Amino acid sequence: MLGYYPVITPRTTDPKTVPNNIKAPHDPFNEKILAWFDLNGRKNLPWQLNKTPYTVWVSEIMLQQTQVKTVIPYYHDFMQRFPDVLSLANAAQDEVLHHWTGLGYYARARNLQKSAQMIRDQYAGKFPEQLEQLIALPGIGRSTAGAILSLACGQHHSILDGNVKRVLARYFAVEGWTGNKKVETELWQYADQLTPRHRTADYTQAMMDMGATLCTRSKPQCDTCPVHTDCLAFVQGRQAELPNKNQKKLSQ
DNA sequence: GTCCGGGGCG
């Protein structure tokens, strides 16, 4: 990791070069998150070593549906058999599905290979590195595209997966089910505002780690959370009820 | 044993 972290540079004040007009009160947020990450973040998971868009992509799709511990052996097996985009694109679908057996959500395995074939055919096998190009691939939405580009390409994009949704919904005491479109739009705005241009990859990983290890669905460890003094849910004692559950399911 | 959550898609 030597040389990975850039030297801290002053924040520019030119609005045109500040895509995320971060408000002053929220400024300490990402710094606290990053400091927590330096001490407590996960940095040695299999897909965090020799990060490429391909390895991050495969891991992100697996992690969409399965926890880290379960994913690890599948990830190793998958990477051994399909070490790059072309080996995945050129494989028989049966074999791809075979290596996915046990993970479930088999459409994701089919989408994974379909996207690999599109990358082979449309991008000469070279992984595209623009957000819109990634979103155009089946199985990759805005959040996964942002994760790939921030984690593997050092680009400035935010993510909003289940973990980040939970952290932000609590921090800002966002009302409503996070699957609701309006609520989701609000959460995306917060995600964009808070994502720093500096150390974006670490911040992205940190937020996922926060949601997975600290800001968990049940029994969040607020006492050791680096931002609990400013977390509205914590301050209001509403960690258990936020984020809100799906009303439709509750009333049925 | 039942229920709920989860990215992206239909």
Next chain:
DNA sequence: CGCCCCGGAC
């Protein structure tokens, strides 16, 4: 919006 599948929570 619900569905896909499965694991974690209760």
